[in-house]
Amino acid sequence: xxxxxxxxxxxxxxxIIERSEDAKETPTLGEGDKRxxxxxxxxxxxxxxxxxxxxxxNGSAYIELCETKIACAIYGPRQTKLPAFSGKGNLNCDFKxxxxxxxxxxxxxxxxxxxxxxxxxxxxxxxxxxxDLLPKSTIDVYVSVIQNDGTASxxxxxxTCASMALTDAGIEMVDQVAACAASYINDEIFIDGDFFExxxxxxxxxxxxxxxxxxxxxxxxxxxxDVATTSQAVELCVDVCSKIxxxxxxxxxxPVKKQ
Amino acid sequence: xxxxxxxxxxxxxxxxxxxxxxxxxxxxxxxRQVTFETxxxxxxxxxxxCRLGEGTDxxxxxxxxxxxxxxxxxxxxxxxxxxxxGRVVCNVECSPIAxxxxxxxxxxxxxxxxxxxxxxxxxxxxxxxxxEKLCIVPGDKCWVVYVDALxxxxxxxxxxxxxxxxxxxxxxxxxxxxxxxxxxxxxxxEVLDDVQEAERIVGWEQIxxxxxxxxxxxxxxxxxxxxxxxxxxxxxxxxxNKRGKICGIQxxxxxxxxxxxxxxxxxxILEALDVRLQQEEEVLANSSRGGAEVGQINIQKLGFFAxx
Numbered sequence: 001x002x003x004x005x006x007x008x009x010x011x012x013x014x015x016i017i018e019r020s021e022d023a024k025e026t027p028t029l030g031e032g033d034k035r036x037x038x039x040x041x042x043x044x045x046x047x048x049x050x051x052x053x054x055x056x057x058n059g060s061a062y063i064e065l066c067e068t069k070i071a072c073a074i075y076g077p078r079q080t081k082l083p084a085f086s087g088k089g090n091l092n093c094d095f096k097x098x099x100x101x102x103x104x105x106x107x108x109x110x111x112x113x114x115x116x117x118x119x120x121x122x123x124x125x126x127x128x129x130x131x132d133l134l135p136k137s138t139i140d141v142y143v144s145v146i147q148n149d150g151t152a153s154x155x156x157x158x159x160t161c162a163s164m165a166l167t168d169a170g171i172e173m174v175d176q177v178a179a180c181a182a183s184y185i186n187d188e189i190f191i192d193g194d195f196f197e198x199x200x201x202x203x204x205x206x207x208x209x210x211x212x213x214x215x216x217x218x219x220x221x222x223x224x225x226d227v228a229t230t231s232q233a234v235e236l237c238v239d240v241c242s243k244i245x246x247x248x249x250x251x252x253x254x255p256v257k258k259q
Numbered sequence: 260x261x262x263x264x265x266x267x268x269x270x271x272x273x274x275x276x277x278x279x280x281x282x283x284x285x286x287x288x289x290x291r292q293v294t295f296e297t298x299x300x301x302x303x304x305x306x307x308x309c310r311l312g313e314g315t316d317x318x319x320x321x322x323x324x325x326x327x328x329x330x331x332x333x334x335x336x337x338x339x340x341x342x343x344x345g346r347v348v349c350n351v352e353c354s355p356i357a358x359x360x361x362x363x364x365x366x367x368x369x370x371x372x373x374x375x376x377x378x379x380x381x382x383x384x385x386x387x388x389x390x391e392k393l394c395i396v397p398g399d400k401c402w403v404v405y406v407d408a409l410x411x412x413x414x415x416x417x418x419x420x421x422x423x424x425x426x427x428x429x430x431x432x433x434x435x436x437x438x439x440x441x442x443x444x445x446x447x448x449e450v451l452d453d454v455q456e457a458e459r460i461v462g463w464e465q466i467x468x469x470x471x472x473x474x475x476x477x478x479x480x481x482x483x484x485x486x487x488x489x490x491x492x493x494x495x496x497x498x499x500n501k502r503g504k505i506c507g508i509q510x511x512x513x514x515x516x517x518x519x520x521x522x523x524x525x526x527x528i529l530e531a532l533d534v535r536l537q538q539e540e541e542v543l544a545n546s547s548r549g550g551a552e553v554g555q556i557n558i559q560k561l562g563f564f565a566x567x
Binding site for chain 1: 384495507508
Protein backbone atom coordinates (compact mmCIF):
# COMPACT_ATOMS: atom_id res chain seq x y z
CA UNK A 1 0.00 0.00 0.00
CA UNK A 2 1.28 3.46 -0.87
CA UNK A 3 1.42 5.35 2.41
CA UNK A 4 2.46 8.60 0.79
CA UNK A 5 -0.98 9.05 -0.63
CA UNK A 6 -3.73 10.35 1.59
CA UNK A 7 -6.94 8.56 0.79
CA UNK A 8 -9.20 11.53 1.45
CA UNK A 9 -11.80 13.34 -0.61
CA UNK A 10 -10.56 15.81 -3.21
CA UNK A 11 -12.41 18.75 -1.77
CA UNK A 12 -12.69 19.28 1.93
CA UNK A 13 -14.23 21.93 4.13
CA UNK A 14 -12.64 22.94 7.37
CA UNK A 15 -14.94 22.66 10.37
CA ILE A 16 -16.52 25.82 11.74
CA ILE A 17 -15.76 25.99 15.42
CA GLU A 18 -18.57 27.46 17.42
CA ARG A 19 -18.11 28.36 21.03
CA SER A 20 -21.03 27.15 23.10
CA GLU A 21 -23.15 30.08 24.23
CA ASP A 22 -24.70 28.31 27.18
CA ALA A 23 -21.47 27.21 28.85
CA LYS A 24 -22.30 27.07 32.52
CA GLU A 25 -20.93 29.98 34.48
CA THR A 26 -19.55 28.80 37.80
CA PRO A 27 -20.94 31.17 40.40
CA THR A 28 -18.35 33.26 42.21
CA LEU A 29 -20.35 33.03 45.41
CA GLY A 30 -21.80 29.64 46.36
CA GLU A 31 -23.83 28.39 49.30
CA GLY A 32 -23.50 30.29 52.55
CA ASP A 33 -21.61 33.08 50.79
CA LYS A 34 -18.62 30.80 50.30
CA ARG A 35 -16.23 31.45 47.44
CA UNK A 36 -15.19 28.68 45.05
CA UNK A 37 -12.35 27.70 47.36
CA UNK A 38 -14.41 27.88 50.54
CA UNK A 39 -13.30 31.31 51.74
CA UNK A 40 -15.56 34.21 52.67
CA UNK A 41 -15.34 37.46 50.69
CA UNK A 42 -13.21 39.23 53.29
CA UNK A 43 -10.84 36.30 53.89
CA UNK A 44 -7.33 36.08 52.53
CA UNK A 45 -5.65 32.87 51.51
CA UNK A 46 -3.40 31.31 54.18
CA UNK A 47 0.07 32.85 54.05
CA UNK A 48 3.35 31.03 54.34
CA UNK A 49 6.18 33.49 54.84
CA UNK A 50 9.83 32.77 55.59
CA UNK A 51 12.99 34.85 55.50
CA UNK A 52 16.58 33.93 54.77
CA UNK A 53 16.12 31.05 52.35
CA UNK A 54 18.60 32.29 49.75
CA UNK A 55 22.14 31.79 51.01
CA UNK A 56 24.03 34.26 48.82
CA UNK A 57 21.73 37.24 49.32
CA ASN A 58 22.06 39.91 52.02
CA GLY A 59 18.41 39.36 52.76
CA SER A 60 15.69 37.21 51.27
CA ALA A 61 12.11 36.14 51.75
CA TYR A 62 9.70 33.63 50.30
CA ILE A 63 5.91 33.96 50.29
CA GLU A 64 3.26 31.44 49.38
CA LEU A 65 -0.47 32.05 49.15
CA CYS A 66 -1.86 28.67 48.06
CA GLU A 67 -0.86 28.57 44.40
CA THR A 68 0.99 31.91 44.34
CA LYS A 69 4.70 31.43 45.01
CA ILE A 70 7.16 34.31 45.07
CA ALA A 71 10.80 34.59 46.11
CA CYS A 72 12.65 37.84 46.72
CA ALA A 73 16.32 38.56 47.31
CA ILE A 74 18.10 41.74 48.38
CA TYR A 75 21.68 42.49 47.36
CA GLY A 76 23.35 45.50 48.91
CA PRO A 77 23.65 48.22 50.01
CA ARG A 78 26.73 48.45 47.83
CA GLN A 79 28.58 51.22 46.04
CA THR A 80 26.45 52.61 43.26
CA LYS A 81 27.48 52.13 39.64
CA LEU A 82 25.64 55.22 38.48
CA PRO A 83 27.97 58.03 37.41
CA ALA A 84 25.86 60.82 38.94
CA PHE A 85 26.24 61.71 42.61
CA SER A 86 23.23 61.14 44.76
CA GLY A 87 22.82 62.13 48.39
CA LYS A 88 20.16 59.46 48.75
CA GLY A 89 20.52 55.75 48.26
CA ASN A 90 19.20 54.23 45.09
CA LEU A 91 16.61 51.45 45.19
CA ASN A 92 16.69 49.24 42.14
CA CYS A 93 13.67 46.97 41.80
CA ASP A 94 13.46 44.13 39.33
CA PHE A 95 10.21 42.22 39.02
CA LYS A 96 10.31 39.03 36.99
CA UNK A 97 7.73 36.41 36.11
CA UNK A 98 9.30 33.02 35.47
CA UNK A 99 8.47 32.01 31.92
CA UNK A 100 6.40 29.06 33.15
CA UNK A 101 4.62 30.97 35.93
CA UNK A 102 1.50 32.12 34.07
CA UNK A 103 -1.26 30.49 32.05
CA UNK A 104 0.41 31.72 28.89
CA UNK A 105 4.16 31.32 28.49
CA UNK A 106 6.12 34.50 29.09
CA UNK A 107 9.24 35.32 27.17
CA UNK A 108 12.44 35.67 29.16
CA UNK A 109 12.82 39.28 28.04
CA UNK A 110 11.52 41.99 30.33
CA UNK A 111 8.06 42.83 29.02
CA UNK A 112 6.17 46.13 29.64
CA UNK A 113 4.11 44.62 32.46
CA UNK A 114 7.22 43.53 34.34
CA UNK A 115 8.69 46.99 33.89
CA UNK A 116 5.47 48.50 35.25
CA UNK A 117 5.45 46.14 38.23
CA UNK A 118 9.09 46.99 38.95
CA UNK A 119 8.09 50.65 39.03
CA UNK A 120 5.06 49.97 41.25
CA UNK A 121 7.21 47.89 43.59
CA UNK A 122 9.68 50.76 43.83
CA UNK A 123 6.95 53.31 44.59
CA UNK A 124 5.37 51.04 47.20
CA UNK A 125 8.63 50.33 49.05
CA UNK A 126 10.50 53.61 48.87
CA UNK A 127 8.36 55.60 51.40
CA UNK A 128 9.23 53.02 54.07
CA UNK A 129 13.02 53.14 53.65
CA UNK A 130 15.58 55.53 55.11
CA UNK A 131 17.50 55.92 51.85
CA ASP A 132 18.88 59.28 53.03
CA LEU A 133 21.17 57.28 55.35
CA LEU A 134 22.77 55.48 52.41
CA PRO A 135 24.30 58.09 50.07
CA LYS A 136 26.18 56.87 46.99
CA SER A 137 24.84 53.35 47.41
CA THR A 138 22.44 51.03 45.65
CA ILE A 139 20.12 48.36 46.98
CA ASP A 140 18.98 45.73 44.50
CA VAL A 141 15.60 44.11 45.00
CA TYR A 142 15.00 41.06 42.83
CA VAL A 143 11.53 39.56 42.85
CA SER A 144 10.95 36.30 41.05
CA VAL A 145 7.45 34.94 40.59
CA ILE A 146 7.63 31.16 40.48
CA GLN A 147 3.91 30.62 40.17
CA ASN A 148 1.21 33.20 39.47
CA ASP A 149 -2.37 32.70 40.63
CA GLY A 150 -3.98 36.09 40.01
CA THR A 151 -1.82 38.94 38.78
CA ALA A 152 -3.10 41.67 41.15
CA SER A 153 -2.75 39.50 44.25
CA UNK A 154 0.64 38.44 42.93
CA UNK A 155 1.84 42.05 42.89
CA UNK A 156 0.51 42.57 46.42
CA UNK A 157 2.26 39.44 47.67
CA UNK A 158 5.47 40.57 45.96
CA UNK A 159 5.39 43.92 47.79
CA THR A 160 4.85 42.18 51.14
CA CYS A 161 7.60 39.69 50.35
CA ALA A 162 10.08 42.40 49.25
CA SER A 163 9.46 44.38 52.43
CA MET A 164 10.18 41.24 54.47
CA ALA A 165 13.38 40.64 52.52
CA LEU A 166 14.49 44.26 53.11
CA THR A 167 13.89 43.74 56.83
CA ASP A 168 15.89 40.53 56.69
CA ALA A 169 18.74 42.41 55.00
CA GLY A 170 18.76 44.89 57.88
CA ILE A 171 18.05 47.96 55.76
CA GLU A 172 16.93 50.84 57.97
CA MET A 173 13.25 51.54 57.55
CA VAL A 174 10.49 53.52 59.23
CA ASP A 175 7.94 50.72 58.93
CA GLN A 176 7.24 47.52 57.05
CA VAL A 177 4.94 47.55 54.03
CA ALA A 178 2.06 45.11 53.81
CA ALA A 179 0.05 44.94 50.60
CA CYS A 180 -3.32 43.54 49.75
CA ALA A 181 -5.32 43.07 46.54
CA ALA A 182 -9.06 42.91 45.98
CA SER A 183 -11.28 42.11 43.00
CA TYR A 184 -14.56 43.80 42.19
CA ILE A 185 -17.09 41.21 41.01
CA ASN A 186 -20.78 42.15 40.64
CA ASP A 187 -20.35 45.21 42.87
CA GLU A 188 -18.92 43.07 45.63
CA ILE A 189 -15.40 43.26 46.98
CA PHE A 190 -13.48 39.99 47.00
CA ILE A 191 -10.33 40.32 49.06
CA ASP A 192 -7.25 38.56 47.68
CA GLY A 193 -8.83 37.21 44.50
CA ASP A 194 -7.13 34.31 42.74
CA PHE A 195 -6.88 33.56 39.01
CA PHE A 196 -10.40 32.12 38.86
CA GLU A 197 -11.89 35.28 40.35
CA UNK A 198 -9.61 37.58 38.41
CA UNK A 199 -11.01 36.18 35.15
CA UNK A 200 -14.48 37.27 36.24
CA UNK A 201 -13.68 40.60 37.83
CA UNK A 202 -14.75 43.99 36.51
CA UNK A 203 -11.94 45.74 38.30
CA UNK A 204 -9.27 45.35 40.91
CA UNK A 205 -7.34 47.30 43.53
CA UNK A 206 -3.87 46.83 45.00
CA UNK A 207 -3.11 48.80 48.13
CA UNK A 208 0.10 48.86 50.12
CA UNK A 209 0.13 50.25 53.60
CA UNK A 210 2.46 50.93 56.52
CA UNK A 211 0.41 49.75 59.54
CA UNK A 212 2.35 51.36 62.42
CA UNK A 213 2.53 54.75 60.71
CA UNK A 214 -0.98 54.55 59.22
CA UNK A 215 0.19 55.67 55.78
CA UNK A 216 -0.72 54.33 52.34
CA UNK A 217 2.44 53.90 50.30
CA UNK A 218 0.79 52.90 47.05
CA UNK A 219 -2.60 52.44 45.45
CA UNK A 220 -3.61 51.31 41.99
CA UNK A 221 -7.14 50.57 40.87
CA UNK A 222 -8.58 49.46 37.55
CA UNK A 223 -12.11 49.03 36.22
CA UNK A 224 -15.27 51.12 36.52
CA UNK A 225 -16.14 51.39 40.21
CA ASP A 226 -18.43 53.52 42.39
CA VAL A 227 -16.84 56.15 44.60
CA ALA A 228 -18.48 54.62 47.68
CA THR A 229 -17.30 51.12 46.76
CA THR A 230 -13.79 52.45 46.27
CA SER A 231 -13.57 54.00 49.72
CA GLN A 232 -15.08 50.84 51.20
CA ALA A 233 -12.42 48.76 49.43
CA VAL A 234 -9.66 51.06 50.66
CA GLU A 235 -10.89 50.62 54.24
CA LEU A 236 -11.15 46.85 53.86
CA CYS A 237 -7.69 46.60 52.33
CA VAL A 238 -6.19 48.69 55.13
CA ASP A 239 -7.71 46.28 57.66
CA VAL A 240 -6.43 43.24 55.80
CA CYS A 241 -2.96 44.81 55.53
CA SER A 242 -2.88 45.09 59.32
CA LYS A 243 -3.69 41.36 59.50
CA ILE A 244 -0.92 40.56 57.01
CA UNK A 245 1.40 42.72 59.11
CA UNK A 246 0.84 40.51 62.14
CA UNK A 247 1.80 37.47 60.03
CA UNK A 248 4.93 39.32 58.90
CA UNK A 249 5.87 40.18 62.48
CA UNK A 250 5.23 36.63 63.62
CA UNK A 251 7.45 35.10 60.96
CA UNK A 252 10.23 37.58 61.78
CA UNK A 253 10.11 36.89 65.52
CA UNK A 254 9.64 33.12 65.34
CA PRO A 255 13.22 32.18 64.28
CA VAL A 256 14.65 34.57 66.89
CA LYS A 257 12.57 33.01 69.68
CA LYS A 258 13.76 29.52 68.73
CA GLN A 259 17.42 30.42 69.13
CA UNK B 260 14.87 61.51 34.02
CA UNK B 261 15.39 63.03 37.43
CA UNK B 262 16.30 66.70 37.53
CA UNK B 263 17.40 68.49 40.65
CA UNK B 264 15.72 71.23 42.64
CA UNK B 265 17.45 73.44 45.20
CA UNK B 266 16.38 73.57 48.84
CA UNK B 267 15.41 77.25 48.62
CA UNK B 268 13.30 76.67 45.51
CA UNK B 269 11.54 73.77 47.19
CA UNK B 270 10.90 75.92 50.26
CA UNK B 271 9.53 78.74 48.11
CA UNK B 272 7.06 76.38 46.42
CA UNK B 273 6.10 74.79 49.73
CA UNK B 274 5.28 78.12 51.36
CA UNK B 275 3.43 79.32 48.28
CA UNK B 276 1.26 76.21 48.27
CA UNK B 277 0.68 76.60 52.00
CA UNK B 278 -0.70 80.14 51.48
CA UNK B 279 -2.73 79.17 48.38
CA UNK B 280 -0.70 81.29 45.97
CA UNK B 281 1.53 79.67 43.38
CA UNK B 282 4.39 81.16 41.38
CA UNK B 283 2.16 81.87 38.36
CA UNK B 284 -0.58 83.46 40.45
CA UNK B 285 -2.91 80.47 40.53
CA UNK B 286 -4.56 79.01 43.62
CA UNK B 287 -4.03 75.38 44.67
CA UNK B 288 -6.93 73.97 42.67
CA UNK B 289 -6.78 76.20 39.60
CA UNK B 290 -6.13 74.89 36.14
CA ARG B 291 -4.20 76.63 33.42
CA GLN B 292 -6.06 77.64 30.29
CA VAL B 293 -6.69 74.80 27.87
CA THR B 294 -6.70 75.07 24.08
CA PHE B 295 -8.17 72.30 21.94
CA GLU B 296 -7.91 71.46 18.31
CA THR B 297 -9.43 68.40 16.64
CA UNK B 298 -8.79 66.77 13.28
CA UNK B 299 -5.22 68.02 12.97
CA UNK B 300 -3.62 64.98 11.30
CA UNK B 301 -5.16 63.89 8.03
CA UNK B 302 -3.48 60.45 8.05
CA UNK B 303 -5.36 59.46 11.21
CA UNK B 304 -8.87 58.16 11.79
CA UNK B 305 -9.10 60.83 14.45
CA UNK B 306 -6.74 63.26 16.10
CA UNK B 307 -6.62 66.08 18.60
CA UNK B 308 -4.10 68.47 20.02
CA CYS B 309 -4.21 70.18 23.35
CA ARG B 310 -2.17 72.98 24.88
CA LEU B 311 -2.08 73.78 28.54
CA GLY B 312 -1.42 77.46 29.13
CA GLU B 313 1.77 78.47 27.36
CA GLY B 314 3.42 75.13 27.93
CA THR B 315 2.46 71.47 27.74
CA ASP B 316 1.52 70.44 24.24
CA UNK B 317 0.14 66.99 23.49
CA UNK B 318 -0.86 65.53 20.15
CA UNK B 319 -2.93 62.35 20.03
CA UNK B 320 -3.50 60.39 16.85
CA UNK B 321 -6.01 57.55 16.68
CA UNK B 322 -5.77 54.94 13.98
CA UNK B 323 -8.21 52.08 13.56
CA UNK B 324 -6.94 48.94 11.90
CA UNK B 325 -8.29 45.44 11.44
CA UNK B 326 -6.57 42.97 13.73
CA UNK B 327 -6.93 39.63 15.44
CA UNK B 328 -9.16 39.21 18.47
CA UNK B 329 -7.17 38.13 21.50
CA UNK B 330 -8.77 35.87 24.05
CA UNK B 331 -6.26 33.14 24.73
CA UNK B 332 -5.29 32.26 28.26
CA UNK B 333 -8.88 32.69 29.34
CA UNK B 334 -11.30 29.98 30.38
CA UNK B 335 -14.09 29.21 27.95
CA UNK B 336 -16.82 31.02 29.88
CA UNK B 337 -14.78 34.19 30.00
CA UNK B 338 -13.23 33.61 26.58
CA UNK B 339 -16.60 33.46 24.83
CA UNK B 340 -17.26 37.01 26.03
CA UNK B 341 -13.82 38.26 25.05
CA UNK B 342 -14.14 36.62 21.63
CA UNK B 343 -16.60 39.38 20.75
CA UNK B 344 -14.45 42.27 21.92
CA GLY B 345 -12.39 44.71 19.92
CA ARG B 346 -9.25 46.14 21.41
CA VAL B 347 -7.70 49.47 22.36
CA VAL B 348 -3.91 49.75 22.29
CA CYS B 349 -2.23 52.79 23.82
CA ASN B 350 1.24 54.23 23.45
CA VAL B 351 2.81 57.39 24.80
CA GLU B 352 5.97 58.91 23.50
CA CYS B 353 7.65 61.90 25.07
CA SER B 354 9.56 63.46 22.25
CA PRO B 355 13.07 64.68 23.11
CA ILE B 356 12.19 67.99 21.48
CA ALA B 357 9.84 68.68 24.40
CA UNK B 358 12.45 68.61 27.12
CA UNK B 359 16.04 67.55 27.58
CA UNK B 360 14.97 65.08 30.23
CA UNK B 361 13.17 62.99 27.59
CA UNK B 362 16.39 62.33 25.71
CA UNK B 363 18.24 59.05 26.01
CA UNK B 364 17.25 55.84 27.69
CA UNK B 365 15.77 57.33 30.85
CA UNK B 366 12.79 58.43 28.80
CA UNK B 367 12.00 54.83 27.88
CA UNK B 368 11.00 53.97 31.44
CA UNK B 369 8.95 57.13 31.69
CA UNK B 370 7.20 56.43 28.37
CA UNK B 371 6.44 52.93 29.58
CA UNK B 372 5.05 54.26 32.86
CA UNK B 373 2.72 56.65 31.05
CA UNK B 374 1.70 53.96 28.55
CA UNK B 375 0.84 51.54 31.34
CA UNK B 376 -1.39 54.12 33.05
CA UNK B 377 -3.15 54.71 29.70
CA UNK B 378 -3.60 50.95 29.29
CA UNK B 379 -4.93 50.68 32.85
CA UNK B 380 -7.74 53.06 32.00
CA UNK B 381 -8.40 52.47 28.28
CA UNK B 382 -7.82 48.74 27.91
CA UNK B 383 -11.13 47.23 28.98
CA UNK B 384 -14.83 47.92 29.29
CA UNK B 385 -14.29 50.72 31.85
CA UNK B 386 -13.04 52.95 29.00
CA UNK B 387 -16.68 53.34 27.96
CA UNK B 388 -16.04 52.35 24.35
CA UNK B 389 -18.48 49.69 23.21
CA UNK B 390 -15.98 46.91 22.50
CA GLU B 391 -18.59 44.59 20.98
CA LYS B 392 -19.31 47.21 18.30
CA LEU B 393 -15.65 47.01 17.28
CA CYS B 394 -15.95 43.30 16.59
CA ILE B 395 -16.15 42.32 12.91
CA VAL B 396 -16.04 38.50 12.88
CA PRO B 397 -16.52 37.04 16.39
CA GLY B 398 -13.55 35.00 17.49
CA ASP B 399 -11.43 36.18 14.60
CA LYS B 400 -11.28 39.76 13.37
CA CYS B 401 -11.95 43.07 15.07
CA TRP B 402 -11.11 46.75 14.86
CA VAL B 403 -8.07 47.63 16.92
CA VAL B 404 -8.05 51.24 18.08
CA TYR B 405 -4.47 52.46 18.31
CA VAL B 406 -4.16 55.55 20.51
CA ASP B 407 -0.76 57.18 20.12
CA ALA B 408 0.10 60.23 22.19
CA LEU B 409 3.05 62.43 21.38
CA UNK B 410 4.30 65.02 23.84
CA UNK B 411 5.62 67.99 21.89
CA UNK B 412 6.23 70.46 24.68
CA UNK B 413 6.55 69.96 28.40
CA UNK B 414 5.45 72.37 31.11
CA UNK B 415 4.22 69.90 33.68
CA UNK B 416 1.08 67.81 34.09
CA UNK B 417 1.50 65.61 31.02
CA UNK B 418 -0.90 62.87 32.08
CA UNK B 419 -4.01 65.00 32.56
CA UNK B 420 -3.38 66.61 29.19
CA UNK B 421 -2.94 63.25 27.51
CA UNK B 422 -6.28 62.03 28.84
CA UNK B 423 -8.05 65.22 27.85
CA UNK B 424 -6.59 65.04 24.35
CA UNK B 425 -7.31 61.33 23.97
CA UNK B 426 -10.98 61.89 24.72
CA UNK B 427 -11.14 64.65 22.11
CA UNK B 428 -9.28 62.48 19.59
CA UNK B 429 -11.61 59.52 20.14
CA UNK B 430 -14.58 61.88 19.72
CA UNK B 431 -13.04 62.92 16.43
CA UNK B 432 -12.42 59.32 15.31
CA UNK B 433 -14.47 57.71 12.55
CA UNK B 434 -14.51 53.95 12.09
CA UNK B 435 -15.13 52.79 8.49
CA UNK B 436 -18.09 50.52 7.81
CA UNK B 437 -17.44 46.90 6.93
CA UNK B 438 -19.36 44.30 4.98
CA UNK B 439 -18.76 40.67 5.92
CA UNK B 440 -19.45 37.96 3.36
CA UNK B 441 -19.03 34.24 3.62
CA UNK B 442 -17.24 32.97 0.55
CA UNK B 443 -16.59 29.22 0.38
CA UNK B 444 -16.49 28.87 4.14
CA UNK B 445 -14.11 31.79 4.53
CA UNK B 446 -15.13 35.13 5.95
CA UNK B 447 -14.32 37.96 3.63
CA UNK B 448 -14.25 41.48 5.00
CA GLU B 449 -14.78 44.45 2.79
CA VAL B 450 -14.00 47.90 4.14
CA LEU B 451 -16.13 50.66 2.64
CA ASP B 452 -14.11 53.67 1.57
CA ASP B 453 -17.00 56.09 1.82
CA VAL B 454 -16.07 58.73 4.39
CA GLN B 455 -19.70 59.70 4.86
CA GLU B 456 -20.54 56.14 5.93
CA ALA B 457 -17.87 56.02 8.62
CA GLU B 458 -19.24 56.08 12.13
CA ARG B 459 -18.15 57.62 15.41
CA ILE B 460 -16.93 55.21 18.08
CA VAL B 461 -19.97 53.99 20.03
CA GLY B 462 -19.91 55.01 23.67
CA TRP B 463 -17.44 57.86 23.40
CA GLU B 464 -19.47 59.92 25.91
CA GLN B 465 -18.39 57.56 28.66
CA ILE B 466 -14.68 57.78 27.88
CA UNK B 467 -13.04 58.85 31.13
CA UNK B 468 -10.63 61.68 31.75
CA UNK B 469 -8.21 62.00 34.65
CA UNK B 470 -6.90 64.55 37.10
CA UNK B 471 -3.64 64.33 39.02
CA UNK B 472 -3.26 65.79 42.49
CA UNK B 473 0.26 66.55 43.64
CA UNK B 474 0.87 66.31 47.35
CA UNK B 475 3.23 69.11 48.37
CA UNK B 476 3.78 69.35 52.11
CA UNK B 477 0.42 68.54 53.68
CA UNK B 478 -1.51 70.27 50.88
CA UNK B 479 -2.27 69.24 47.33
CA UNK B 480 -2.26 71.12 44.04
CA UNK B 481 -3.83 70.53 40.65
CA UNK B 482 -2.07 71.02 37.31
CA UNK B 483 1.51 71.30 38.58
CA UNK B 484 4.34 73.04 36.75
CA UNK B 485 7.68 71.16 36.28
CA UNK B 486 9.19 72.79 39.37
CA UNK B 487 6.15 71.94 41.45
CA UNK B 488 6.37 68.37 40.19
CA UNK B 489 9.93 68.18 41.49
CA UNK B 490 8.77 69.38 44.90
CA UNK B 491 5.97 66.79 44.90
CA UNK B 492 6.12 63.96 47.42
CA UNK B 493 3.34 61.83 46.03
CA UNK B 494 0.99 62.05 43.06
CA UNK B 495 -2.49 60.62 42.86
CA UNK B 496 -4.18 60.14 39.53
CA UNK B 497 -7.92 59.48 39.53
CA UNK B 498 -9.92 58.85 36.39
CA UNK B 499 -13.67 59.38 36.24
CA ASN B 500 -16.31 59.09 33.51
CA LYS B 501 -19.53 61.03 32.94
CA ARG B 502 -21.56 58.69 35.14
CA GLY B 503 -19.36 59.75 38.04
CA LYS B 504 -17.77 56.33 38.39
CA ILE B 505 -14.08 55.89 39.09
CA CYS B 506 -12.28 54.19 36.18
CA GLY B 507 -8.80 53.99 37.65
CA ILE B 508 -6.63 55.19 40.48
CA GLN B 509 -2.88 55.23 40.59
CA UNK B 510 -0.47 56.69 43.07
CA UNK B 511 3.05 57.50 41.96
CA UNK B 512 6.02 59.31 43.44
CA UNK B 513 8.14 58.49 46.44
CA UNK B 514 5.95 59.67 49.30
CA UNK B 515 3.07 58.10 51.16
CA UNK B 516 -0.49 59.28 51.82
CA UNK B 517 -2.63 58.94 54.94
CA UNK B 518 -5.91 57.05 54.38
CA UNK B 519 -8.04 60.05 55.42
CA UNK B 520 -6.08 62.38 53.14
CA UNK B 521 -6.52 59.86 50.33
CA UNK B 522 -10.29 60.09 50.66
CA UNK B 523 -10.14 63.87 50.74
CA UNK B 524 -7.95 63.94 47.65
CA UNK B 525 -10.30 61.64 45.75
CA UNK B 526 -13.23 63.92 46.63
CA UNK B 527 -11.31 67.01 45.45
CA ILE B 528 -10.43 65.31 42.19
CA LEU B 529 -14.05 64.28 41.60
CA GLU B 530 -15.19 67.89 41.95
CA ALA B 531 -12.46 69.13 39.62
CA LEU B 532 -13.21 66.42 37.06
CA ASP B 533 -16.88 67.28 36.90
CA VAL B 534 -16.05 70.82 35.79
CA ARG B 535 -13.42 69.59 33.34
CA LEU B 536 -15.77 67.15 31.63
CA GLN B 537 -18.45 69.80 31.16
CA GLN B 538 -15.95 72.26 29.72
CA GLU B 539 -14.63 69.72 27.26
CA GLU B 540 -18.08 68.66 26.14
CA GLU B 541 -19.00 72.27 25.41
CA VAL B 542 -15.89 72.78 23.33
CA LEU B 543 -16.33 69.52 21.43
CA ALA B 544 -20.00 70.20 20.80
CA ASN B 545 -19.09 73.47 19.11
CA SER B 546 -16.38 71.94 17.00
CA SER B 547 -17.02 70.60 13.53
CA ARG B 548 -15.21 67.84 11.71
CA GLY B 549 -12.00 68.78 9.98
CA GLY B 550 -11.85 72.42 10.90
CA ALA B 551 -9.38 73.65 13.45
CA GLU B 552 -11.78 74.35 16.26
CA VAL B 553 -10.50 75.85 19.43
CA GLY B 554 -12.09 76.25 22.81
CA GLN B 555 -12.06 78.98 25.38
CA ILE B 556 -9.91 81.55 23.63
CA ASN B 557 -9.77 82.84 20.12
CA ILE B 558 -6.41 82.14 18.65
CA GLN B 559 -4.80 83.10 15.48
CA LYS B 560 -3.26 80.11 13.80
CA LEU B 561 0.00 80.84 12.08
CA GLY B 562 1.55 77.40 11.83
CA PHE B 563 1.59 74.08 13.60
CA PHE B 564 3.61 75.45 16.49
CA ALA B 565 1.98 78.85 16.80
CA UNK B 566 -1.27 78.05 18.54
CA UNK B 567 -1.17 80.93 20.96
